[in-house]
Amino acid sequence: MKAKDVRKKFLQYFQEKGHQIVPSSSLVPKDPTVLLTLAGMLQFKPLFLGLEKPTYNRATSVQKCIRMNDIENVGNTSRHHTFFEMLGNFSFGDYFKKDAIVFAWVLLSNGFGIAQEKLWIAVFFFFF
Amino acid sequence: MVKLGEDNNFWAAGPTGPCGPCSEIYYDFGEKFGCGKPDCKPGCDCERFLEIWNLVFIEFNRNEKGELLPLPSKNIDTGMGLERICRILEQAPSNFDTDLFKPLMDRVKHLTHMKEPPILSLRIIADHARAVTHLIADGVLPSNEGRGYVLRRLIRRAVLHGKFIGVEKPFLTELSKEVIHQNGEVYPELIEHSSYILKVLEAEEGNFRTTLDKGLDLLQVLFQSSRQSKKIPGEEAFKLHDTFGFPFDLTVEIAKENGFEVDKEAFDREMEKQREKARSAGINKEDLLSAIRKMDLTKLKPTKFLGYEKMETDAKVAEIFPFQQVVVLDQTIFYPEGGGQVGDTGIITVGDKGIRVTNTLGAIDGIIFHVVDDVEDFKIGERVSMRLDIAKRKATETHHTATHLLQAALVHVLGKQVKQAGSMVSPQRFRFDFTYLEALTPEQIEKVESLVNHKIKEDLEVEISYTSLEEAKQLGATALFDEKYKDRVRVVRINEYSIELCGGTHVKHTGEIGFFRLISDSAISAGIRRIEGVCGQEAKIQVIYEGKKYRDELNELLKKYRFLQVEKEKLGGSKFLETDIFEIAGTELDNLSRAVDRKDSVSLRKFLQHLAGRLEWVNDRIKKVEKEIEGLKVGRGWEEVAGFENQTEDIKGISFYAKVLTSFPSHVLKDIVDKMRPVIKSGIIVLAALNPDKALFVISVSDDLTKTGFHEGHLVKILAEVVGGRGGGRPALAEAGGLDKTKVNEAITKLKEHLNNANPLS
Secondary structure (H helix, E strand, C coil): CCHHHHHHHHHHHHHHCCCEECCCCCCCCCCCCCCCCCCHHHHHHHHHCCCCCCCCCEEEEEEEEECCCCCCCCCCCCCCCCEEEEEEEEEECCCCHHHHHHHHHHHHHHHCCCCHHHEEEEEECCCC | CEEECHHHHEEECCCCEEEEEEEEEEEECCHHHCCCCCCCCCCCCCCCEEEEEEEEEEEEEECCCCCEEEEEEEEEEEEEEHHHHHHHHCCCCCHHHCCCCHHHHHHHHHHCCCCCCCHHHHHHHHHHHHHHHHHHHCCCCCCCCHHHHHHHHHHHHHHHHHHHCCCCCCCHHHHHHHHHHHHCCCCHHHHHCHHHHHHHHHHHHHHHHHHHHHHHHHHHHHHHHCCCCCEECHHHHHHHHHHHCCCHHHHHHHHHHCCCEECHHHHHHHHHHHHHHHHHCCCCHHHHHHHHHCCCCCCCCCCEECCCCCCEEEEEEEEEEHHHCEEEECEECCCCCECCECCCCEEEEECCEEEEEEEEEEEECCEEEEEECCCCCCCCCCEEEEEECHHHHHHHHHHHHHHHHHHHHHHHHHCCCCCEEEEEECCCCEEEEEECCCCCCHHHHHHHHHHHHHHHHCCCEEEEEEEEHHHHHHHCCECCCCCCCCCEEEEEEECCCEEEECCCCCCCEHHHHCCEEEEEEEEEECCEEEEEEEEHHHHHHHHHHHHHHHHHHHHHHHHHHHHHHHHHHHCCCCCCCCCCCCCCCHHHHHHHHHHHHCCCHHHHHHHHHHHHHHHHHHHHHHHHHHHHHHHHHHHHHHHHCCCHHHCCEEECCEEEEEEEECCCCHHHHHHHHHHHCCCCCCCEEEEEEECCCCEEEEEEECHHHHHCCCCHHHHHHHHHHHHCCEEEEECCEEEEEECCHHHHHHHHHHHHHHHHHCCCCC
C-alpha cells in the first residue's frame, strides 16, 4: 500500500467514526514553549487544557513533525527520522481508553490487515 | 502484553502541558531481527519490535513546578508514524525502503559516480531533504539561532554527506523538487512556495559549499598532523570555527567519519578565553546587562528620558553598580542603545569633575544605565549635570533618519516584499538588513541612492507624534515584524514618503543628512540582505579619501609604466610616445566633493568609475609592456647563444653545452633553454647569467639521458656549491643561484669533471 493510500485510509476510517478531519498545522508552532511542531496533539493543546471550546469533540489529522533528538540515529537505524508524518485521532472530553483502543486495534487488524499475533501492546504500570 | 514504567509509558510533549499514561502498539518482526537477549521485549533498542502507534490518555496537566493537576475532562491523543506503518504494509526492510524515501535515495545515487555509495549518507540526505523543504515552506529561514539554526544544521549535514559520497555539484534543490513533487498534493504549501524554497536552498547551499571546501582543506592538514594521536586539538577546531566560520559540530562529524576525535574540552576553554577577552575589553554589553539583571532593580523607577529635546540637564544619582562601572540617574539625556541606534556618549559632571560616559544601555524595566569611566565620585542622592557628545549624536541621527528614507526607497524600487530585518546606526555609518532574495543590480542601487538623495535635497520636515497603535497602523506605518509596541507609540513621519514607528532620535529636516551613499550590498543569510552606507560629513570625508587613494595608486603605476618603457627602449623596443597618459589632476578630485555637495550620487558614481577605469587601463598597459620586454630579452639571449648547435663538446659520448650570458631573469633563461632543447636533441645544456645581485644557472638534461640516470637536481647542486648557493627544480629543468659571480666558470669546469668521472649513475 502506498503512503498516499495509507493517509487516505486512516483519515477516512476516523471520519466514519465521527472525527473531524483537520489539516496539518505548520512546523512553526503557535505554542511558544516548543521550537518546532513535534506531535499531532500540539495544535489541540488549548482544547485539551480546556482553554478553548472545540467546535468538534473528535478530530483526526496527518501532522508534519520535526524532532531533532533522534538526529544521531537517522540512517543508523531503520526507523528514525528528523521529519516525519504523524497520523492521529483525538478526543476532547468525548470517548476515552476503551474506544480508543478498539478503534486502533480494528483499524490495524481489519483495515490494514495486519495479523493480530504480530501486534504487541505495552501499557503503563506504576509500582507503588 | 508487557508492563513498562513512567520512562516508557507516560507521555508528554514537553516539560509542562497536557500528559498522561499511554499504551503503545508494537509490531513484531520476529525473533530473527531481535538481539537474542532473554529480556528482549517491546521497548528494547533492537530491531525486533517496532513501535507503531502510541495511544495517550490525557488526564493531567503538568505545571511549572512539576505537579500533575487533573484536567477538567478526559481526552485521547494518539499518534502513529506514517513512515513506520507504511514500512509494515509495504513489507519493506526499513522505513527508507518505502515509497516515501526510495525515489529520493535513487536520485541521490544518480548524482554520484560511486557504484555503492554508503547507505548511511543516502538515508541522511533523503531524510534531511524532506525536513528542509517543509521547514522553508513553513517560513523558516536559515540563521544562527532557534529554528533557523535547526534548518541550517540540516542543510549543512545533507551537503556534507553529499560530499562524503562524491556529489560535487550543488544538489539540494534537485532533491527538494522531488519532495515537492511527491508531497505537493497533500501539502499544497510546498507547491505554493516552491520557487521560494528552491531559491533559499540554492543560496544557503552555495554559501556553505564555499565554507566547506575551505574547512575540508584545513581539516585534511589537521588529520595529517594528528595521525598519531587520532585527536584533533581543540585549539585548532576553535581556529576553524573562529577564523573560517567552520561550525564545531561539523568538525566533530567529519573527524568521526575519518576515525578522529576532537578535544572538546580544549575547544570550550578557547571559547571561554575569547569571551573573557571580550569582557575585559569592555565590549560585551550582553554580559554587563545580564549581570545587572541579576541585581535587585525593584526599588528603581524607570529613568525619565529627556534626550529627544534637550542636550544638557541636571539629575540625581539613583543607583551605582561599582563592579560594572554603571550609574543610574533619575533622568537623563543619554539615549540608551536600542532600535538599532547606538547608545549616547558624553560627560557627567560631579562637583567640578567631569566623568566620561562611554556607552548608554537600556532595555530593563525602562531603567537607563550609563557606563562610565569611573564610579568613585558618584554618591547616591547627589546632583550631577550632564552634557551630550553632540557631534556624535548628530552624526548618528543623520544615519538613523537616512535608514528610514532608505527603507521607503527600497520598497519603492524593489517592491513590497522588502521588510526590515534589523538595523544599526552609529556616528560613522549605518547598516540595514531586509528580506529580499536577490542581489541588487547596479541600476537598482543607483536608483535607491538617488531617490534618497532627492529626498534629502527636498529638505522635508521630520515630524514626531504619539498615537495609538491602531491609528498608526491605519496610517500605514511600518514596524519591525515582531517588535512589541505599547499602547502609545511614537511615529516618525517624513511627509507621506516614510511613516515608521520608532523610538530613536532623528534630524529635524532631511537636508541635515547632507549626502547619502551606499557602500555595500551583501547577503547575510538566504533571503536576507544587508546594505551598508554612510551619510553627511562622514560620506564626504570618505569620498575625498577614496579619490586621493586612486590618485596615489595611479601615480605609482605611471612611474612603473614609464620605467618599463625606458627598459623596453634600451632593449631595442619601439619608442614610447607619451600622448595618452595623464596623472589624476586635483580638479578631478574636486569634482568628487562637488558631486557630494550637490547631493548628486549618480555623477559621483560616474566619476569614481572613471578613475577606476583609468587605473585598470594603465595596469593593462603595464602587463603588455612586461610581455614585450620579456620577448625582447629572450631575443637578445638567443643572439648571445647563437651558433650553439655547432659548439657542443663531447664528454664521454654526451653532447655538452655551457655558456655564460649577461644579465637575465630566470624565466628568460628557461625560455631560452626551452628553445634550445629541440635543437640539441640529446645532451646537457647549462646557461649562466651574471645578474647584478647574483649568479644564476639553469640546467637542462634531455629525456634519454635522465632515463640513464642523470639527475638535474644533483648536477645543479654541484654548480650551486661552487658559487655558494642552493639549487633545485623540476625533472627536466633545474636552476641554482649563488652570490659569488667570479666563480661561475669554475663551477662549470667542476661539473664537466664530474661528468667525466662519474658516468652515468651519479
